[in-house]
């Protein structure tokens with residue numbers, strides 16, 4: 426994606442524009458730039474990151490994105506195509522079928538994921554799995570393992586990703602580096 430700010434303070438994004446899931450209305454939608462930092466100001470200070478405020482085209486609420494500045498030229502400031510969403514949409518899962526304890530743990534896991542705290546997400550996912558194992562017993566644990574195998578096929582997971590998932594969910598807490606064990 427080509428994206429830059431020109432010397433008239435205008436943001437240019439290639440024809441596809443920016444599409445994301447709005448953190449306010451949860452719609453997959455285009456966003457429109459409403460507040461772009463001034464070209465002169467950026468050129469003078471040359472920050473490594475540039476923050477831009479967009480408006481969700483669906484609900485009109487503000488969406489904040491942060492870009493890495495790739496280069497400062499005399500006529501344009503190039504930004505990297507990938508960006509950080511300062512506020513991310515919450516992941517929504519139907520949770521009503523979960524036992525109360527597992528539901529609480531899994532909600533916390535999703536909050537970690539939304540915040541981009543992936544190690545914390547892994548740890549809370551394991552807590553969720555442990556709570557389910559206790560609730561369902563050995564038989565239930567085997568069923569969940571079968572379910573993970575099905576997910577592996579459905580999602581076409583490679584061996585490394587599957588190994589990590591299995592270690593996070595079924596590994597033991599006494600293993601200090603679950604993500605590295607196979």
Ligand SMILES: [Zn+2]
Pocket residue numbers: 447448449450451452481482483484485486
């Ligand atoms: Zn929205």
